[in-house]
Amino acid sequence: MAHPLQLGFQDAASPVMEELLHFHDHALMIVFMISALVLYIIIAMVSTKLTNKHILDSQEIEIIWTVLPAAILVMIALPSLRILYLMDEINNPHxxxxxxxxxxxxxxxxxxxxxxxxxxxxxxxxxxxxxxxxxxxxxxxxxxxxxxxxxxxxxxxxxxxxxxxxxxxxxxxxxxxxxxxxxxxxxxxxxxxxxxxxxxxxxxxxxxxxxxxxxxxxxxxxxxxxxxxx
The missing domain is CATH 2.60.40.420 (Cupredoxins -  blue copper proteins)
Incomplete structure (x- = not known):
């Protein structure tokens, strides 16, 4: 049951809800890391000479910002699919x-x-x-x-x-x-x-x-x- 000033989800009363809460925390940490990285880059670009032409044309940067988002999507998709199939599984209900x-x-x-x-x-x-x-x-x-x-x-x-x-x-x-x-x-x-x-x-x-x-x-x-x- 929810209570006043509650910030998170209600307490889990089933194994599936426990998995959903863990996945929520997992995805939220990824969002925090992405937000921190983007904020750091914005601050660095404003306060330093990070906008140098050679850095913007760097092949290494191109590889990083292509591979990193793909890896993040995989980190989110795999546990998400696992829970999705877990929720859909109905074996011999009592x-x-x-x-x-x-x-x-x-x-x-x-x-x-x-x-x-x-x-x-x-x-x-x-x-x-x-x-x-x-x-x-x-x-x-x-x-x-x-x-x-x-x-x-x-x-x-x-x-x-x-x-x-x-x-x-x-x-x-x-x-x-x-x-x-x-x-x-x-x-x-x-x-x-x-x-x-x-x-x-x-x-x-x-x-x-x-x-x-x-x-x-x-x-x-x-x-x-x-x-x-x-």
Whole structure:
């Protein structure tokens, strides 16, 4: 969960998000080095005779400013492709959940269970209990077991939506008539918040996402209770 005056990302709650944070720091250091080098060259050109004709026509300089950017691109591309394939890999998920975007709420269907589905609406401000977050809390959370591969099938019934949970490193567009899929593995129990990240209409900011990660035994008790009451 984000907190006031936070400068960085939310704490990672999945292995993929941890990789994304490492890649962000890796790319940011490269950007800092490039910025420092360019700043040094600008200062040197202004304050010295670095603009000498022989230096500008130097073959060595031509080679450096051709090879160096290519090497930098490779340093960024290789870890980026690794994470991209890691995010796309879905091997034997323990649980499959279908998330449907509506104007303006989410509905969830646990496809491995019969008749286990529900709608998830944002709780109005006047109905919030002490400790609940305004514009983020919902009446029915999406509950998943900890350390279990979960596949999420994402679609929409009306307009474009986007199912996004930053702490889990998940962001997938919900497109009407199309079924997209994403996957995640949670590394610890907790409650993780997200919001629709596509401008989907007047109440775009009022369709939050809440993923509650619990131990397997708690998940089985929760699903059994929900099925009995259906």
């Amino acid at each position: 649980l499959t959940i279908k998330a449907m975007g509506h104007q303006w709420y989410w509905s969830y269907e646990y496809t491995d269970y019969e008749e286990l589905s529900f709608d998830s609406y944002m709780i109005p401000t006047q109905d919030l209990a002490p400790g609940q977050f305004r514009l983020l809390e919902v009446d029915h959370r999406m509950v998943v077991p900890v350390e279990a591969p979960v596949r999420v099938l994402v679609s929409a019934e009306d307009v474009l939506h986007s199912w996004t949970v930053p702490s889990l490193g998940v962001k997938m567009d919900a497109v009407p008539g199309r079924l997209n899929q994403t996957a995640f593995i949670t590394s610890r129990s907790g409650v993780y918040y997200g919001q629709c990240s596509e401008i989907c209409g007047a109440n775009h900011s009022f369709m939050p996402i809440v993923v509650e990660v619990v131990p397997l035994q708690h998940f089985e008790n929760w699903s059994s209770t929900l099925l009995e009451s259906a």
